Amino acid sequence: MFTLVNTFFTLANTMSGKVKLLGGDYLTTRRTKRVIMDETILPDGRIKREFTDEETGERVGSGTHGYRNTTRKPRELEQPPFVRVWMPNLLKLVKGKELKQGEKALLFDLLVFLDWQSTMLVHPEKGHAVTARDIASYLDLSVGFVSETLTCLHDKGIIGKFSAGKGRPHKYHLNCNLAFYGKNMNDMRDYERFNTDCAFSPSIVVQYKKEESGFRQIRRDITTNMLLKKR
CATH class of the missing domain: 1.10.10.10 (Winged helix-like DNA-binding domain superfamily/Winged helix DNA-binding domain)
Structure with a gap:
C-alpha cells in the first residue's frame, strides 16, 4: 500500500446558511474550505481517498473506488529458477x-x-x-x-x-x-x-x-x- 498523491482543492457548499435582512429579504451565505486529498492504492488494486480539512486537520470524509490497472507482474505460486x-x-x-x-x-x-x-x-x-x-x-x-x-x-x-x-x-x-x-x-x-x-x-x-x-x-x-x- 502506498500513497500516490497529496492534493489540495476547494470544497464548496460545505456549510451554508441564511441571514435575514431588513425588509424581509434573505441573503444566502456560503463558506468554502480547502481540503487535502490523500490517494492510496490498496493491495487489491482499489483506490482509497481520504479528505482532511487543511485549516483544522479534521477528517471530513473518505472512500474506496474501483480498480486501477497496474503494471506489476502478479506473483506466481512457483517461480522457475533463473x-x-x-x-x-x-x-x-x-x-x-x-x-x-x-x-x-x-x-x-x-x-x-x-x-x-x-x-x-x-x-x-x-x-x-x-x-x-x-x-x-x-x-x-x-x-x-x-x-x-x-x-x-x-x-x-x-x-x-x-x-x-x-x-x-x-x-x-x-x-x-x-x-x-x-x-x-x-x-x-x-x-x-x-x-x-x-x-x-x-x-x-x-x-x-x-x-x-x-x-x-x-x-x-x-x-x-x-x-x-x-x-
Missing part, C-alpha cells in the same frame, strides 16, 4: 570490447551449464561437471572451436578451469561476478577463485553468503527435471 547476470560487469565487457564475437556467443551459451549455487559448469540434464568435449556435443559445435574459445575466456578471467590430474580433461567454472544461478554460495572457494589474482577486473565485486541450509544439497539435474516436467 540465472542472475550482473549488469555493471556485463556492461564493462560489452562497452570495453574485451571479448570477440565468438567468445560472446559461447559465453551466453555457457549460462545453461551453470550449477545450482555454484560456479561450476555441469551438464544441464545429467548434472556432472562438463569438459570441452561435453560442451561441444551439447551445443552441437566443434570441439576445436569450444576448446580454443574456452582458453581465450580463461585467459581473460571469464572462465576458470582445473584438472583432476595429469592427462585428465579440464573442468570449468564461470566467473560469479558476471552471472550466478541461485542466491547463496555452496562453496566459498568458488567465490575466492574469481576474486584473487583474476584477469577480469569487475566494475563491482558481487558479495555472496555461504549457503548453510539443506537447500545446498539440491542438484542441478533435479531443478532441470522440474522444468522438463512442466513442458
Whole structure:
C-alpha cells in the first residue's frame, strides 16, 4: 500500500446558511474550505481517498473506488529458477570490447551449464561437471572451436578451469561476478577463485553468503527435471 498523491482543492457548499435582512429579504451565505486529498492504492488494486480539512486537520470524509490497472507482474505460486547476470560487469565487457564475437556467443551459451549455487559448469540434464568435449556435443559445435574459445575466456578471467590430474580433461567454472544461478554460495572457494589474482577486473565485486541450509544439497539435474516436467 502506498500513497500516490497529496492534493489540495476547494470544497464548496460545505456549510451554508441564511441571514435575514431588513425588509424581509434573505441573503444566502456560503463558506468554502480547502481540503487535502490523500490517494492510496490498496493491495487489491482499489483506490482509497481520504479528505482532511487543511485549516483544522479534521477528517471530513473518505472512500474506496474501483480498480486501477497496474503494471506489476502478479506473483506466481512457483517461480522457475533463473540465472542472475550482473549488469555493471556485463556492461564493462560489452562497452570495453574485451571479448570477440565468438567468445560472446559461447559465453551466453555457457549460462545453461551453470550449477545450482555454484560456479561450476555441469551438464544441464545429467548434472556432472562438463569438459570441452561435453560442451561441444551439447551445443552441437566443434570441439576445436569450444576448446580454443574456452582458453581465450580463461585467459581473460571469464572462465576458470582445473584438472583432476595429469592427462585428465579440464573442468570449468564461470566467473560469479558476471552471472550466478541461485542466491547463496555452496562453496566459498568458488567465490575466492574469481576474486584473487583474476584477469577480469569487475566494475563491482558481487558479495555472496555461504549457503548453510539443506537447500545446498539440491542438484542441478533435479531443478532441470522440474522444468522438463512442466513442458
